[in-house]
Amino acid sequence: MDRLYFTSTKYKLIELILKSRETRLALGSAGNEFHEDLFCEKPKWQCVVATTASDPDTVIGYSVYYPFHSAWKGMSLYMDDLYVDAKHRGKGVGKLLWQKVTQMGLDMGCKGLRLTVKEWNKTARDMYFHHGCVDLTDSCDEHIMHLSKEGMEKFVQDV
Ligand SMILES: CC(C)(COP(=O)(O)OP(=O)(O)OC[C@H]1O[C@@H](n2cnc3c(N)ncnc32)[C@H](O)[C@@H]1OP(=O)(O)O)[C@@H](O)C(=O)NCCC(=O)NCCS
Numbered sequence: 001m002d003r004l005y006f007t008s009t010k011y012k013l014i015e016l017i018l019k020s021r022e023t024r025l026a027l028g029s030a031g032n033e034f035h036e037d038l039f040c041e042k043p044k045w046q047c048v049v050a051t052t053a054s055d056p057d058t059v060i061g062y063s064v065y066y067p068f069h070s071a072w073k074g075m076s077l078y079m080d081d082l083y084v085d086a087k088h089r090g091k092g093v094g095k096l097l098w099q100k101v102t103q104m105g106l107d108m109g110c111k112g113l114r115l116t117v118k119e120w121n122k123t124a125r126d127m128y129f130h131h132g133c134v135d136l137t138d139s140c141d142e143h144i145m146h147l148s149k150e151g152m153e154k155f156v157q158d159v
Pocket of ligand 1: 081082083084085088089090091092093094095096116117118121122123124126127130
């Protein structure tokens with residue numbers, strides 16, 4: 001692993017991510033919240049980034065993750081995002097980032113790793129299958145339910 005290393009120095013990390021145009025675009029409108037939620041007193045999520053040894057100031061990939069709990073199944077890790085700069089894809093960077101996140105989950109005592117992937121994203125889906133992921137979409141007998149912020153606000157008013 002001499003080509004890559006992971007940095008956990010938090011201020012350096014966010015600076016690196018925001019400096020990189022492509023990764024900043026990948027974060028989209030969540031960029032500001034990402035910053036606030038990562039560096040508050042009780043961070044809501046964690047992040048690993050990959051840089052090359054020859055250019056440690058440029059982020060070439062990152063992954064964002066956080067533990068979540070189920071009363072029935074215990075703690076699992078949710079990998080919210082895995083991203084590698086287009087120029088650096090196909091060289092093992094995404095796998096290293098994913099492995100690092102997976103190891104953190106094991107170290108935390110997680111009982112599984114959860115992620116979602118878009119229907120159109122065949123490359124990522126194939127990668128996840130290739131390394132042992134199981135698609136629960138059709139078999140888990142559950143539906144993913146979401147309440148928008150407006151929906152939340154409306155619901156709590158419904159007394
Ligand atoms: C998905 C993504 C992170 C992969 O990163 P990458 O650095 O190109 O991937 P790697 O080179 O590390 O390859 C990872 C592994 O997946 C495998 N893989 C890659 N593409 C594959 C495919 N089409 N089918 C099967 N396996 C595939 C590789 O073989 C490798 O495993 P191996 O080395 O054990 O053989 C990258 O393409 C990306 O950032 N895409 C845009 C963002 C995205 O879609 N993220 C996922 C959101 S859920």
